Amino acid sequence: MHVAHDLPGLLVVDPDxxxxxxxxASDLVRMLVPxxxxxxxxxxxxxxxxxxxxxxxxxxxxxxxxxxxxxKPFLPTAAPDCTAMEIAELMARxxxxxxxxVERSSSGPDRLLGVITATHLLKQLIQACxxxx
Amino acid sequence: MHVAHDLPGLLVVDPDxxxxxxxxASDLVRMLVPxxxxxxxxxxxxxxxxxxxxxxxxxxxxxxxxxxxxxKPFLPTAAPDCTAMEIAELMARxxxxxxxxVERSSSGPDRLLGVITATHLLKQLIQACxxxx
Numbered sequence: 001m002h003v004a005h006d007l008p009g010l011l012v013v014d015p016d017x018x019x020x021x022x023x024x025a026s027d028l029v030r031m032l033v034p035x036x037x038x039x040x041x042x043x044x045x046x047x048x049x050x051x052x053x054x055x056x057x058x059x060x061x062x063x064x065x066x067x068x069x070x071x072k073p074f075l076p077t078a079a080p081d082c083t084a085m086e087i088a089e090l091m092a093r094x095x096x097x098x099x100x101x102v103e104r105s106s107s108g109p110d111r112l113l114g115v116i117t118a119t120h121l122l123k124q125l126i127q128a129c130x131x132x133x
Numbered sequence: 134m135h136v137a138h139d140l141p142g143l144l145v146v147d148p149d150x151x152x153x154x155x156x157x158a159s160d161l162v163r164m165l166v167p168x169x170x171x172x173x174x175x176x177x178x179x180x181x182x183x184x185x186x187x188x189x190x191x192x193x194x195x196x197x198x199x200x201x202x203x204x205k206p207f208l209p210t211a212a213p214d215c216t217a218m219e220i221a222e223l224m225a226r227x228x229x230x231x232x233x234x235v236e237r238s239s240s241g242p243d244r245l246l247g248v249i250t251a252t253h254l255l256k257q258l259i260q261a262c263x264x265x266x
């Protein structure tokens with residue numbers, strides 16, 4: 001689970017390991033909120049903690065796929081030769097906390113090389129600038 | 134700086150320590166991207182790495198305040214007695230990676246008690262549910 005690594009979200013891959021969707025942590029949290037509360041937020045106030053635990057347990061059998069948005073999934077990707085500025089521009093434009101780095105292949109499936117988070121990018125740029133953290 | 138703690142963003146406080154705005158990390162990254170590239174993303178491709186470093190150094194004199202959105206800042210807050218479900222609902226609705234926990238005061242300024250991130254909330258709920266991480 002992403003929480004063990006304090007990541008800002010999950011990159012979901014398909015059964016062949018190809019990147020499929022980027023799920024920000026706030027979207028993962030949405031999985032915990034029943035539809036009737038999303039429609040009427042005031043109802044959240046009347047659910048006490050034990051009830052919240054019960055709702056959480058009810059998630060146990062659900063798959064991540066059930067929680068992905070319908071239609072074309074949101075997946076900002078970049079090529080391995082992208083510059084830091086291109087990554088920053090993509091991240092700022094999509095407001096995504098993570099970008100999948102993907103190697104395109106003309107002969108086979110695209111290959112996931114890694115994930116860049118906003119925090120990781122800022123860290124790298126601060127180091128490149130030589131300023132103290 | 135937030136990057137040292139792998140946080141998904143910054144909570145900006147005013148000079149009296151009152152919470153003022155929540156800045157997701159992707160918005161911080163936007164600070165790095167010049168306006169002309171935000172308007173025409175293709176230009177990001179023609180900026181090479183040394184140039185990106187120079188742009189980064191150009192940020193040195195800028196204040197966080199210069200980077201906040203104009204108008205009413207975005208700041209999702211919750212009271213200390215909010216339930217996990219209320220926090221989850223607020224986080225999912227605002228798509229914010231962080232929520233400020235604020236104690237309202239009738240006699241003085243509101244007081245910031247802390248910040249809850251999406252990852253922290255998921256960790257707590259997983260623990261409450263007793264499932265393995």
